[in-house]
Amino acid sequence: MSYLELQNLTKHFTKRGGLLGMNFTEVKAVDGVSLTLERGEILGLVGESGCGKSTLSRLIMQLLEPTSGSVVIEGERLVDLPHSEIRKRRRDFQMIFQDPYASLNPRMTVFSTLAEAILTRHPNLASDRHSLRKAVSDLMERVGLDSRFVRKYPHEFSGGQRQRIAIARALATEPKLVLADEPVSALDVSIQSQILNLLKDLRDELDLTMIFISHDLSVVRYIADRIAVMESGKIAEVQEAEDLFKDPQSQITKTLLSAIPQIR
Amino acid sequence: MALLEVRNLRTYFHTRDGVVKAVDDVSFDVEAGQTVGIVGESGSGKSVTCYSLLNLIPQPPGCIESGLAKFGDIDLLSLSEAGMRKVRGSRIGLIFQDPMTSLNPYLKISTQLIEPLQIHEGASKSEALERAVAELDAVGIPDPHKRIHSYPHEFSGGMRQRVMIAMALITRPEILIADEPTTALDVTIQRQVLDLIKERQEDLGTAVIFITHDLAVVSEVCDYVNVMYAGRFVERANVKAIFNSPKHAYTRALQKSIPAMQSKGKRLYTIPGLPPNLSEDIVGCAFAPRCEVKEGDPCCIDTRPELVELEREHWVQDCPGCLSARI
């Protein structure tokens, strides 16, 4: 049984337009997407901006209600579960975003950010400061942060380090599925490699299933087992990462490949 | 004589935490029509280098401690603000990562495009408008007659980038400074913007100073490349030499760390450690603590290696370690 199955997922938005906002147009942000992911797999999700990648990830996260279609986790359709059960499952999914600065609370130290996340999974640690502190520093070391910096604030870190904090926070709830939405797009090329290595190590160590979203095929190639290319809300093609580079089937994949800056 | 000659530029910030030596003795030339890259990681001093030339450094805390920037018969660094206003936005254009840095959200594109022509060239309104429409057309804005009366937010991200380029080039500057103009863009839009910059440059003969952290982008657009690290240039050469025979340990490490250059399956190479804190005194080679060329025994720890011209037009910090290492 696959870990995650998307069955004909669709999300339509109504957009106001026209002179007085009187015209309504329908945007098919996600338009009949079916995909399966095995446990421990990293799926790359690639496409130009506006093609529906973030909307798809929010549907999987249950942050958006699909217009139609369903998300199936380990054989269970999420819509069939009671609300309390969905809320519990949601802890199994975590997101990492492009801009860790926007997603981290600037007034919280690394310690408070991570402790808060750990407590959602282990509320009993609230009365055990020693173990909580240990859990926080273990987490920091796991993502390659010096645990001496536990009392610092997000702005005191570099972009790459902030992304590590965001990754640590995502891991704090011990998720099974991680959705990383353009996690390296805002970073220096030289720092991207560090974060990619980290995410891959974490998948290996923690048996995570991961969806790695990017507009840049060259970044996805390294980390993904399979790559799904999206265009206008639809999946244009899905292939093993190397096969996609060797033998692209769709026009959009070819366009994305030819846009990669080449070292000559 | 080069179009622009920058010599011994040092720009420091005097902050509460000490003196940040953002640009520490940088020299370079820009020839007419050439594209010169400045490449380096975030915080290495690329933007400060260029903003120093245009009097765009907040002073205080910033201070241009020394240097000369000869542009024709003027020194940009000693120009009054009034004198600078004649240069900035007319003889030297500027584009940024975020187009909204140079576009006013409350003014129609038409107003913003014709203003520099009226101010700098005394063009009449109708003449300026005509040229503005032609410029929008040249950067690939469809339906420019109509679109010129739109506001910036009515354009998509990629189109706004084009408008910014039109605005920077409308006065036919001799130099265009492009500060990470494609860093925030999708690869497909990045491709279009890079092609557009190259195309306009060829048409107009503008020299370009292109700032980026992405070596792959450098290889696509630049003729010459300056590699910047911790406020200094560590290597300079034409783009072929930088990629085919890099000399400095940092240039090599930077190249090796690009994800796209590495093969799948293996662990990605990353540069160990972090760039130095620029408010601490750097004695000797700034890259020494992270240098893997001289394992255990970094050279140049007490004297700062000078840039020397090792081969014709290939400059590199004169360090025995970097220069003897084989890749």
Ligand SMILES: Nc1ncnc2c1ncn2[C@@H]1O[C@H](COP(=O)(O)OP(=O)(O)O)[C@@H](O)[C@H]1O
């Ligand atoms: N809340 C929303 N309301 C209306 N339209 C939306 C909303 N969210 C996304 N869209 C539209 O859906 C499409 C897909 O957006 P998105 O999923 O963010 O794409 P991507 O992440 O691939 O850039 C876009 O056309 C976008 O404008």
Ligand SMILES: Nc1ncnc2c1ncn2[C@@H]1O[C@H](COP(=O)(O)OP(=O)(O)O)[C@@H](O)[C@H]1O
């Ligand atoms: N206004 C300022 N005050 C203090 N430090 C500054 C200021 N502006 C830039 N710096 C410092 O100067 C250094 C170089 O910055 P910058 O030129 O923006 O780097 P880059 O463009 O290469 O990313 C950085 O260490 C930065 O923190």
Ligand code: SF4
């Ligand atoms: S070999 Fe010497 S100059 Fe070159 S990076 Fe290492 S320490 Fe610096």
Ligand SMILES: [Mg+2]
């Ligand atoms: Mg998105």
Ligand SMILES: [Mg+2]
């Ligand atoms: Mg900069």
